[in-house]
Amino acid sequence: MRPRITGWKQRSGLGLVMLNGWSWAGVSSLSRDLAAARLNIPFLLLQEGEGRVQGGLALTRSDSRQAQDAARRLARDNGWPLPLLIEPVSALVLYPLGGALALPAEALAALAGTGVAPAAMGTSPAALTLILAEAGLPRAVRALRRSFGLPPGDTPRQETVSVVQSQRRREG
Amino acid sequence: MDTVAVYLERPVRTYGVQARGGFVLVRVDCPLDRLPSLAAVLGGAQPSLKFTACAASWSKGRGGLTVCLPERHAAELAQLVREQGGQVADSREASLIDLQGPHFGDRWGIAEQALAALEEAGVEPLLLLGATHTLQVLVDPAAVPRALQGLRGRFSSPEAGHA
Numbered sequence: 001m002r003p004r005i006t007g008w009k010q011r012s013g014l015g016l017v018m019l020n021g022w023s024w025a026g027v028s029s030l031s032r033d034l035a036a037a038r039l040n041i042p043f044l045l046l047q048e049g050e051g052r053v054q055g056g057l058a059l060t061r062s063d064s065r066q067a068q069d070a071a072r073r074l075a076r077d078n079g080w081p082l083p084l085l086i087e088p089v090s091a092l093v094l095y096p097l098g099g100a101l102a103l104p105a106e107a108l109a110a111l112a113g114t115g116v117a118p119a120a121m122g123t124s125p126a127a128l129t130l131i132l133a134e135a136g137l138p139r140a141v142r143a144l145r146r147s148f149g150l151p152p153g154d155t156p157r158q159e160t161v162s163v164v165q166s167q168r169r170r171e172g
Numbered sequence: 173m174d175t176v177a178v179y180l181e182r183p184v185r186t187y188g189v190q191a192r193g194g195f196v197l198v199r200v201d202c203p204l205d206r207l208p209s210l211a212a213v214l215g216g217a218q219p220s221l222k223f224t225a226c227a228a229s230w231s232k233g234r235g236g237l238t239v240c241l242p243e244r245h246a247a248e249l250a251q252l253v254r255e256q257g258g259q260v261a262d263s264r265e266a267s268l269i270d271l272q273g274p275h276f277g278d279r280w281g282i283a284e285q286a287l288a289a290l291e292e293a294g295v296e297p298l299l300l301l302g303a304t305h306t307l308q309v310l311v312d313p314a315a316v317p318r319a320l321q322g323l324r325g326r327f328s329s330p331e332a333g334h335a
Contacts, residue, residue: 003215018229024296028287035284042277044302045227047238049199049262055229057283093304101223101239101249105215108228108237112208121228124306125270128226 003103005094005148010156011042015064015087016119016131017071018056019046022080027053033070039063043091043129045122056120058131061087086119088134092156094144095127104128110147114139183328184285186273190331191316195224196246197266197298201259202228202236210237213256214249221245224268225308227301238299240266240310266298267316269309271327276305283307285326293322 019027027046034041034057043058059067064087071083097103104121107128111117116136122129132140145154202210214221225240239249243265250260276282283300286307290297295318299310311319328334 024287025291028284028291031284031287035281038280040278040280041283041302044283044300044307045229046297046301047199047227047299048296055227099222099224100220101217101226101241102215102220104226104228105211108207109211109215112204112211117204117207117230118228119230121226122301122303123223123226124301124303124308125224125272126306127304129303 002147002149003098003100003106005103005150006096008092008094008144008156009159010093011091011159012088012134013061014042014058014089014091014131015061015068015085016056016058016089017064017067018084018086019071020052020054020056020081020084022053024053026074026078026080030067030071030074033074034067037066037070039067043120043122043131045120058089058091058120086133089119089131090134090137092130092132092140092144093127093159094130094148097123097126097128106147107144110143111140114143116140116143183326184273184282185334186271186327186329188331189269189271189320189323189327189329191267191269191320192224193267193313193316194243195240195266195268196243197238197240197262197264197310198246198249198260199262200237200239200253201261204230204233204235206256206258209256210253210258213252217248217252221249225299225301225310227299236261240268240299264298265313266310267313269311269316269319269323271307271309271323272305274305276307277303286323289322289326290319293318295319295322
């Protein structure tokens with residue numbers, strides 16, 4: 001039986017900064033720089049592979065360029081591989097996840113059939129997030145809609161979230 | 173609709189900092205041209221394989237899939253992959269630490285706190301995944317006590333009575 005989703009949403013205008021070949025200490029240094037510049041990381045996928053870090057960070061496009069600049073500086077200063085920026089990309093979030101591998105597998109199979117591969121994919125306990133090149137997004141949306149049996153014309157809701165972090169400690 | 177929330181928290185408040193063991197982290201090499209057959213066989217497995225975290229990335233056609241799943245399902249996954257001519261690049265025991273908090277995916281500094289905590293604890297994660305409101309950290313089981321101690325120094329939780 002094919003997996004079903006009950007909802008999906010989309011966050012457009014992102015850039016994916018890939019840090020393949022970095023060390024964890026290097027990634028930690030970059031995250032300090034990004035936090036100091038107050039750059040949020042909506043999606044992060046980093047894993048150990050052959051003794052080095054593989055993966056990257058997705059940020060809004062303007063933030064991703066700042067992040068790439070910061071990563072380039074660190075890479076040049078420390079002799080690390082230069083970061084690769086993939087943009088523009090969108091995050092497509094499908095839920096619920098349900099804990100069975102059938103959902104991510106079905107999503108990957110649907111995308112593979114269209115020639116669109118996610119630059120990155122990751123799960124949280126509740127949802128599956130796909131990071132896709134925006135050029136292939138319409139094809140990806142059609143394929144996923146068909147694969148998960150969603151109504152014709154259904155499109156993912158655009159997500160716009162703005163969070164303000166105060167410089168002052170919260171009262172109470 | 174915009175959601176506006178205001179935060180400044182040190183330590184960062186979470187809904188919980190929990191560790192769970194008994195998992196295996198399986199990394200499957202999968203060039204893009206093999207993705208359709210791999211996805212089809214994984215999706216078609218009966219009964220469906222249960223997992224707790226899954227990640228994938230491809231760059232310039234190279235990449236693959238990483239799945240964290242209960243030990244009892246790991247051998248089955250590896251067998252399915254091999255039957256498709258795929259290659260299991262790595263398979264190792266892992267424990268999962270979950271951190272969930274309000275708007276974690278919309279606030280700067282969350283990943284920095286987690287990475288700093290792990291670095292101070294001398295723990296290099298096997299996988300760090302941040303999506304929606306959750307950070308998931310996969311570590312070697314032997315590193316769980318150190319990782320938890322480090323993370324609980326920077327993230328407070330209800331079970332610890334919040335800092």
